[in-house]
Amino acid sequence: MAEKYLTYEYNIxxxxxxxxxxxSVNLKRVLRxxxxxxxxxxxxxxxxxxxxxxxxxxxxxxxxxxxxYEDKIVITLDDNGPGIADVELAMKEGYSTAPDKIRSMGxxxxxxxxxxxxxxxxxxISTRLGEGTTITMTIxxxxxxxxxx
Amino acid sequence: MAxxxxxxxxxxxxxxxxxxxxxxxxxxxIRIRDGHATIDxxxxxxxxECIRQCPHNAKKAIYDKLSSLPADKYLIALPAPxxxxxxxxxxxxxxxIKGLLDIGFDxxxxxxxxxxxxxxxxxxxxxxxDIVRPVISSACPVVARLVSLRFPTLVGNxxxxxxxxxxxxxxxxxxxxxxxxxxxxxxIFTVFISPCPAKVSYVKNNLVxxxxxxxxxxxINDIYFELLSVMEDRITSVPxxxxxxxxxxxxxxxxxxxxLMNDHYLSADGIENVIxxxxxxxxxxxxxxxxxxxxxxxxxxxGGVLAVENPYVARVRLRxxxxxxxxxxxRPPEDAGGAGFPDEYKIxxxxxxxxxxxxxxxIRQAMxxxxxxxxxxxxxxxxxxxxxxxxxxxxxxxxxxxxxxxxEECIVVMRQKLKHLLAEDI
Numbered sequence: 001m002a003e004k005y006l007t008y009e010y011n012i013x014x015x016x017x018x019x020x021x022x023x024s025v026n027l028k029r030v031l032r033x034x035x036x037x038x039x040x041x042x043x044x045x046x047x048x049x050x051x052x053x054x055x056x057x058x059x060x061x062x063x064x065x066x067x068x069y070e071d072k073i074v075i076t077l078d079d080n081g082p083g084i085a086d087v088e089l090a091m092k093e094g095y096s097t098a099p100d101k102i103r104s105m106g107x108x109x110x111x112x113x114x115x116x117x118x119x120x121x122x123x124x125i126s127t128r129l130g131e132g133t134t135i136t137m138t139i140x141x142x143x144x145x146x147x148x149x
Numbered sequence: 150m151a152x153x154x155x156x157x158x159x160x161x162x163x164x165x166x167x168x169x170x171x172x173x174x175x176x177x178x179i180r181i182r183d184g185h186a187t188i189d190x191x192x193x194x195x196x197x198e199c200i201r202q203c204p205h206n207a208k209k210a211i212y213d214k215l216s217s218l219p220a221d222k223y224l225i226a227l228p229a230p231x232x233x234x235x236x237x238x239x240x241x242x243x244x245x246i247k248g249l250l251d252i253g254f255d256x257x258x259x260x261x262x263x264x265x266x267x268x269x270x271x272x273x274x275x276x277x278x279d280i281v282r283p284v285i286s287s288a289c290p291v292v293a294r295l296v297s298l299r300f301p302t303l304v305g306n307x308x309x310x311x312x313x314x315x316x317x318x319x320x321x322x323x324x325x326x327x328x329x330x331x332x333x334x335x336x337i338f339t340v341f342i343s344p345c346p347a348k349v350s351y352v353k354n355n356l357v358x359x360x361x362x363x364x365x366x367x368x369i370n371d372i373y374f375e376l377l378s379v380m381e382d383r384i385t386s387v388p389x390x391x392x393x394x395x396x397x398x399x400x401x402x403x404x405x406x407x408x409l410m411n412d413h414y415l416s417a418d419g420i421e422n423v424i425x426x427x428x429x430x431x432x433x434x435x436x437x438x439x440x441x442x443x444x445x446x447x448x449x450x451x452g453g454v455l456a457v458e459n460p461y462v463a464r465v466r467l468r469x470x471x472x473x474x475x476x477x478x479x480r481p482p483e484d485a486g487g488a489g490f491p492d493e494y495k496i497x498x499x500x501x502x503x504x505x506x507x508x509x510x511x512i513r514q515a516m517x518x519x520x521x522x523x524x525x526x527x528x529x530x531x532x533x534x535x536x537x538x539x540x541x542x543x544x545x546x547x548x549x550x551x552x553x554x555x556x557e558e559c560i561v562v563m564r565q566k567l568k569h570l571l572a573e574d575i
Binding site for chain 2: 034
């Protein structure tokens, strides 16, 4: 169901750690105005935030596209980074390939992908070494879960 | 639900319809319509920012006048800790308490004393392992309202205890009745001496869930000169003040949290910073954080819009006053209740307000509206100039879609139209 949807596109600047997270704040604002349940908004914005940070750390930025349906939110993160060599390993909590410099800034604790998986109802990764990664996260909205109930 | 009573009002005669308040309102509650500002009561959080910004003094705080207090009642002053930092030569708090008695109050109960009790209760509350962390202080009424309106997922983090003002009102009544057994509740009239209009809203709306124990709120800047004149002689023989360093510390940002003797705290002040912190808490995990103190005013309560003295000067004075005080003078009984504090001090902040942020109760319709807003927004200049009467182009697009503004009110759009018309003439 739910053909009706809204689309938003955010360019994630790969150079800038301080602006990473802006797309997440922006998305949160839109979802609030539509009236999704706080729990849905929280999951979507955490997933988006982790995705943004990942693209900055590993891929030099990228594009985030968000399709908002009545019953689900689909976030697609697209980058032209190095790709993920071992997806299964990358999904493990605490596993990280972030360089020391990044870790010293408090990022790269190996919780990004696991957090995205935990907050999304569905997470799909398509990656090619040397070409880039596309991650699609789906957050489903329970039929009754709106802020107005 | 009862209509929310605000404490910020507008003098239409003085309002020039400029955009100072419009641009600075943190919740975008203001619009300029028909040449003057209007405030959306559902969005206003009573932070007082518009009062601070208005160059024409058109925005006013509503509070009770000293002369309007019922003289036949047993009047108890509840001075905010901020009051202590307002006087240049004040080094002994007893002078100030005596001053309050001299201008007509029958008794004084320092809010700082109630604050010290709350500090101790908060320490005990934080020691529990069944609570949602980090605990966010609920003492600033602006923050409590902001959280319940804009950050519903954080309502469970708010400290579920009465704010110092309310506890002070209750304790003042108990103390007065103990001292004068003939007094009844109806004979007592408690008056908070406030640095900010938000405390007025707090009392008027009975946010505690029942009737507030505070009857009236007087502004610090309204009582200041009267106090100053009676404090001149500076002769006191009776020690009145019962507060310690901790209670006085509540007046400035960081005072409430540093008193907890727990390093895992964050304190932020100034409404913009407060919102940034709340956004962050809403999205990220902070496992090392136990307590979050948020003050809507810069510098803490000393930065309140009804205070007289510059907040940074006030902070220095408070530091000098604190030097001669014991750490704390209030000590609640060890076994005060299962929650870490007595049950009768508990409040349920979740039911006070409900979020207002959605465009329409129906998700499908809200999405339609959002699509229309996005469509209009794309055609706007993104100057956020405020000339249309809305604070940003985004807010203007929303106002147009809701039928609260006309698209042609955008002067940039109009100028383009005009150019086209002129070009056609040639």
